[in-house]
Amino acid sequence: MKKPVTIIEIAEKSGVSVSTVSRVLNNSPSVSDKKRKKIQAVIDELGYQPSVFARGMISKKTNTLAVVVPDITNPYFTSLIVKIEQYSKEIGYSLLLFNTMTAGSNKFADTGFKEATAFKSIIEKQVDGVLILGGEIDKEQPNEEYLIALNQLNQQIPVVIIGQKQENCECIFVERDLDKGVTTLTQHLLALGHRKIGFIGGEAGVKVTTQRVDAFKNTLTIYSEVDESLIILNDYYVEDGYHGMQKLLANTENLPTAVVAINDTVAIGVLRALADAQYNCPKDIAVASCDCFPNSEFQIPRITTIDQHNEYLGKASVMKLISAIQSEDENSMIQHSPELIIRESCGARLKGALR
Amino acid sequence: MKKPVTIIEIAEKSGVSVSTVSRVLNNSPSVSDKKRKKIQAVIDELGYQPSVFARGMISKKTNTLAVVVPDITNPYFTSLIVKIEQYSKEIGYSLLLFNTMTAGSNKFADTGFKEATAFKSIIEKQVDGVLILGGEIDKEQPNEEYLIALNQLNQQIPVVIIGQKQENCECIFVERDLDKGVTTLTQHLLALGHRKIGFIGGEAGVKVTTQRVDAFKNTLTIYSEVDESLIILNDYYVEDGYHGMQKLLANTENLPTAVVAINDTVAIGVLRALADAQYNCPKDIAVASCDCFPNSEFQIPRITTIDQHNEYLGKASVMKLISAIQSEDENSMIQHSPELIIRESCGARLKGALR
DNA sequence: TTGTATGCGTTATCAT
DNA sequence: ATGATAACGCATACAA
Numbered sequence: 001m002k003k004p005v006t007i008i009e010i011a012e013k014s015g016v017s018v019s020t021v022s023r024v025l026n027n028s029p030s031v032s033d034k035k036r037k038k039i040q041a042v043i044d045e046l047g048y049q050p051s052v053f054a055r056g057m058i059s060k061k062t063n064t065l066a067v068v069v070p071d072i073t074n075p076y077f078t079s080l081i082v083k084i085e086q087y088s089k090e091i092g093y094s095l096l097l098f099n100t101m102t103a104g105s106n107k108f109a110d111t112g113f114k115e116a117t118a119f120k121s122i123i124e125k126q127v128d129g130v131l132i133l134g135g136e137i138d139k140e141q142p143n144e145e146y147l148i149a150l151n152q153l154n155q156q157i158p159v160v161i162i163g164q165k166q167e168n169c170e171c172i173f174v175e176r177d178l179d180k181g182v183t184t185l186t187q188h189l190l191a192l193g194h195r196k197i198g199f200i201g202g203e204a205g206v207k208v209t210t211q212r213v214d215a216f217k218n219t220l221t222i223y224s225e226v227d228e229s230l231i232i233l234n235d236y237y238v239e240d241g242y243h244g245m246q247k248l249l250a251n252t253e254n255l256p257t258a259v260v261a262i263n264d265t266v267a268i269g270v271l272r273a274l275a276d277a278q279y280n281c282p283k284d285i286a287v288a289s290c291d292c293f294p295n296s297e298f299q300i301p302r303i304t305t306i307d308q309h310n311e312y313l314g315k316a317s318v319m320k321l322i323s324a325i326q327s328e329d330e331n332s333m334i335q336h337s338p339e340l341i342i343r344e345s346c347g348a349r350l351k352g353a354l355r
Numbered sequence: 356m357k358k359p360v361t362i363i364e365i366a367e368k369s370g371v372s373v374s375t376v377s378r379v380l381n382n383s384p385s386v387s388d389k390k391r392k393k394i395q396a397v398i399d400e401l402g403y404q405p406s407v408f409a410r411g412m413i414s415k416k417t418n419t420l421a422v423v424v425p426d427i428t429n430p431y432f433t434s435l436i437v438k439i440e441q442y443s444k445e446i447g448y449s450l451l452l453f454n455t456m457t458a459g460s461n462k463f464a465d466t467g468f469k470e471a472t473a474f475k476s477i478i479e480k481q482v483d484g485v486l487i488l489g490g491e492i493d494k495e496q497p498n499e500e501y502l503i504a505l506n507q508l509n510q511q512i513p514v515v516i517i518g519q520k521q522e523n524c525e526c527i528f529v530e531r532d533l534d535k536g537v538t539t540l541t542q543h544l545l546a547l548g549h550r551k552i553g554f555i556g557g558e559a560g561v562k563v564t565t566q567r568v569d570a571f572k573n574t575l576t577i578y579s580e581v582d583e584s585l586i587i588l589n590d591y592y593v594e595d596g597y598h599g600m601q602k603l604l605a606n607t608e609n610l611p612t613a614v615v616a617i618n619d620t621v622a623i624g625v626l627r628a629l630a631d632a633q634y635n636c637p638k639d640i641a642v643a644s645c646d647c648f649p650n651s652e653f654q655i656p657r658i659t660t661i662d663q664h665n666e667y668l669g670k671a672s673v674m675k676l677i678s679a680i681q682s683e684d685e686n687s688m689i690q691h692s693p694e695l696i697i698r699e700s701c702g703a704r705l706k707g708a709l710r
Numbered sequence: 711t712t713g714t715a716t717g718c719g720t721t722a723t724c725a726t
Numbered sequence: 727a728t729g730a731t732a733a734c735g736c737a738t739a740c741a742a
Binding site: 410 | 722
Binding site for chain 1: 713714717719720
């Protein structure tokens with residue numbers, strides 16, 4: 001790889017000073033058209049590319065955002081990332097990806113918390129802003145060190161978090177309406193006549209889970225009773241839905257007639273467990289779910305679920321971040337309404353047209 | 356945000372020269388233990404962070420790799436990215452993510468090809484290396500401009516492509532064994548007695564598709580006959596599997612007894628179409644698939660598929676890239692063998708233990 | 711409109 | 727073992 005062209009060479013070859021070249025580069029109006037053309041021609045000819053380093057020395061900007069995500073394998077996060085990437089690109093920012101894998105393998109963090117190394121890299125890389133999608137911050141009681149590190153990070157670089165507001169954390173939060181959807185969902189089941197309803201998936205001590213379970217319980221309480229033994233919290237994956245449902249089915253004395261899954265992936269596991277145990281869904285046991293993942297519409301049966309309309313969250317969070325970077329303290333409100341998507345898994349409209 | 360601490364301040368406060376501080380920073384052995392400790396203390400106290408820009412001015416390195424992916428929503432790519440991110444992190448590189456969304460919305464590229472803007476950013480960002488996971492390069496006849504841009508990019512920055520070798524492209528390729536798996540799969544179906552076998556999914560003119568269809572045809576030819584009308588090429592998503600199968604089912608005169616799907620997402624669509632048309636899988640029509648996506652094991656029925664063991668590909672491609680960056684022209688061979696995962700959707704071992 | 715000179719924060723080279 | 731200083735490539739304040 002040969003050494004790159006510098007602004008000096010462009011200046012020499014164009015017969016002007018470096019400042020003039022710099023002006024052309026930065027679209028300064030005070031350059032004669034003739035020189036501008038000439039210079040641009042030389043730039044193109046030599047394929048000149050300004051050094052990010054030299055530029056950064058002065059501007060202190062990388063035009064890069066970091067996005068920290070717990071599990072890039074999770075459709076919920078990828079759908080957010082897609083939007084984030086798209087909008088970032090539009091406004092001239094690149095994305096540095098950090099997949100902390102908080103979920104999955106081992107829950108207990110090695111170095112206190114999984115995000116530690118990510119935070120370290122982020123500071124080193126001197127990105128302009130940081131986007132955090134869940135992870136440790138989603139816990140009811142985030143690791144103490146984590147919060148310290150997070151606040152410290154936020155002091156150097158603006159941080160926007162897609163998640164529920166956390167005490168003692170000065171970052172900017174973009175909150176989701178997590179309970180309304182579950183409330184609607186539960187009401188849907190109740191309206192269909194269900195009274196014994198279970199809940200599967202999610203992790204105890206995690207905000208999403210707590211909020212959804214609470215919304216579930218609160219709604220259920222109005223018309224029926226909450227049976228704690230029908231609430232199984234484990235995690236957010238297929239296996240969890242499968243095992244959770246198995247557990248419920250094991251107690252044949254006390255079977256629910258319907259089940260709410262924390263997300264569509266878990267719901268798939270639930271459906272599988274039902275099929276394996278020869279139960280028909282929705283006839284024997286109905287299944288409702290949250291988050292409307294891409295393939296859930298093609299499951300057998302098609303999963304009735306909640307579309308959180310997260311499309312908007314991605315863009316909104318980037319917008320907030322950019323505002324913070326430019327310290328335009330605009331306090332725009334993020335609004336999004338969860339929407340019930342009625343399909344087959346709860347037995348409603350079974351004879352009607354399906355979508 | 357206050358202005359950051361510089362090496363000079365550290366030097367002053369430690370009562371040494373900047374050179375000595377720099378030496379401590381870079382673990383140079385020639386620093387007395389006493390001074391090293393003293394300096395380190397000051398560094399920690401002030402929370403000093405070396406400037407990437409100033410460093411880059413000298414080293415020309417960003418310690419960043421770019422990864423260009425067509426669709427981060429696709430499990431095939433995310434599974435690769437997970438590994439790539441993990442290994443990159445281990446060896447001290449960050450990842451710049453570019454999601455070109457080649458797939459999905461509009462196929463015809465706006466500016467010639469979707470990767471154009473990504474390539475531009477990559478050059479601007481001066482990453483140390485580039486990883487390309489499919490996209491335009493996967494086509495039988497990649498866009499001419501694309502190839503030019505790609506070679507141009509490769510001249511400035513080492514590029515590793517996970518995909519089949521392409522004529523007139525000087526990048527480094529990490530190839531996958533695409534046909535062996537399908538051959539095995541087809542043989543599996545043939546061994547189960549199937550003779551009329553269809554193929555669904557994939558895009559004409561794309562290497563993966565062509566290779567898999569060819570492998571399918573070649574294997575089928577040995578024991579039976581290829582019926583072109585049973586081969587439906589459209590795309591790689593659920594809808595494609597659904598519509599593809601619908602199309603096949605429409606011709607009741609010429610139903611296949613088994614179908615091969617290009618990947619598990621498509622297979623899910625196929626299963627749905629079968630269920631909707633009241634066909635039982637595997638009894639009426641068996642379904643075999645490729646790529647072993649996370650949830651396919653929980654589908655109804657569980658999908659028999661090919662595990663390409665891509666785990667290794669991710670790490671291997673990063674290794675190759677790093678070698679290229681350090682111009683250690685090591686020509687390591689990538690070996691990975693597709694493995695048949697027999698589950699329920701083809702009817703084999705139906706009475707045996709499942710998994 | 712254009713050019714000159716300076717500084718940005720670090721590492722590398724060369725002395726000492 | 728330590729220090730002084732010259733790059734690195736660009737933008738910008740100031741001068742013309």
